[in-house]
Amino acid sequence: MRILVVGAGATGGYFGALLARAGQDVTFLVRPARAAVLRERGLRVVARDEEWALTPRLVTADALDAPYDVVLLSVKSIGLDGAIEDVAPAVGPDTVVVPLLNGLAHLDALNARFGASAVLGGVAKVVTSLDEDGAIRRFAPLAHLALGEQDGTDSARVAAVRTTLGTAGIASPVPGHIVTAMWHKWVFITTLGAVTSLMRGTVGDVYDVPGGPVLGPALLDEAAAVAAAAGHPLPEAERAATLAAVSASGSPMVPSLYRDLTAGRPTEVEHLFGDLTDRARALGVATPLLDLATLHLRVHQRRVTAAATGGA
Missing domain, CATH: 3.40.50.720 (NAD(P)-binding Rossmann-like Domain)
Structure with a gap:
């Protein structure tokens, strides 16, 4: 082969x-x-x-x-x-x-x-x-x-x-079903990416401050609601695993999107977040926190693009 x-x-x-x-x-x-x-x-x-x-x-x-x-x-x-x-x-x-x-x-x-x-x-x-x-x-x-x-x-x-x-x-x-598995990975990566990129910190950095523990579950609820509306509900075991990953005291976990963001590199904002929030709107699912994460990453993306092309 x-x-x-x-x-x-x-x-x-x-x-x-x-x-x-x-x-x-x-x-x-x-x-x-x-x-x-x-x-x-x-x-x-x-x-x-x-x-x-x-x-x-x-x-x-x-x-x-x-x-x-x-x-x-x-x-x-x-x-x-x-x-x-x-x-x-x-x-x-x-x-x-x-x-x-x-x-x-x-x-x-x-x-x-x-x-x-x-x-x-x-x-x-x-x-x-x-x-x-x-x-x-x-x-x-x-x-x-x-x-x-x-x-x-x-x-x-x-x-x-x-x-x-x-x-x-x-x-x-x-x-x-592989497409369902792809949806579930998408829920995980956008939840983790939104927690860390919005707060500019590791999972532990976010979780270990007052108010921090509520962010991961709220973002997970939004992403999971989009998947469910698309016909790919998140099984309880996967929900629990994702929740544990984004709700861990002292955890150094960050996704590659966060590393790109903090290094001033382009991110996959449109592929991961823009597409998900577009689908959410088409399905009638409210995603205010994911919308905010998308906006945050788009501002970063515009700055990176402008710097690369010599724009303001």
């Missing part, structure tokens, strides 16, 4: 590295600058209990000339349109595209470009980040990639991809 990993960052890079280390046929589609770093230093994974590196097989967009069996699409939403065009030569009639983005808007874009029959749903869970020197830092051994057909049916191709993931120690549980 020939696998193309689009992006060699914290998520795609980690999954791809595990697959390559297990002997799978993996190629990374990267930008020239990232390719230069990887050729010089290798693809490195650093954890508290281990450190390892491999020499990855790399390709740039101009050199893609044949289809792959599986495309793992792991890019930020702000780079999605460009990635779709870059990867198009690698998507043939039998290629399976597995997107690893949060939210749901990317499915519409991928379906429009490649056809819904080529695109699976996916939910990735890892605890990793990309260091300034290009290494992938792993904070916990979690490597979870649920995937499935968008219509919820079983298929031989999904089973084949799960088997391949299993050879690398990547857990790939069978979801009841």
Whole structure:
């Protein structure tokens, strides 16, 4: 099975590295600058209990000339349109595209470009980040990639991809319905992202001040209400897990969105928050706190864009 990993960052890079280390046929589609770093230093994974590196097989967009069996699409939403065009030569009639983005808007874009029959749903869970020197830092051994057909049916191709993931120690549980699982991850990531970005602090920073403990549950109620109105109610166990994650005294937890925000980088505000609040309005669900988080992130995004383009 020939696998193309689009992006060699914290998520795609980690999954791809595990697959390559297990002997799978993996190629990374990267930008020239990232390719230069990887050729010089290798693809490195650093954890508290281990450190390892491999020499990855790399390709740039101009050199893609044949289809792959599986495309793992792991890019930020702000780079999605460009990635779709870059990867198009690698998507043939039998290629399976597995997107690893949060939210749901990317499915519409991928379906429009490649056809819904080529695109699976996916939910990735890892605890990793990309260091300034290009290494992938792993904070916990979690490597979870649920995937499935968008219509919820079983298929031989999904089973084949799960088997391949299993050879690398990547857990790939069978979801009841992958789109529902994507909705539930979306609820989690927007709740966590709103708590930390609105208050500019870790979960513990927010929870440990007067009034802080009420914010996480209120945001979770709004996000869960949107999911329920869309036909994907949050099971009590998942609600409890999300609530525990955003209601922990002393917790250092922050999402990648918060790290981008505080570093002055672009965020995925429209993909994660703008799309969710738009759907909330269409479904008649009130989301005042999520609307506020969206506005906060949009102001940041405008400043970042203006700085990048030399505007005021």
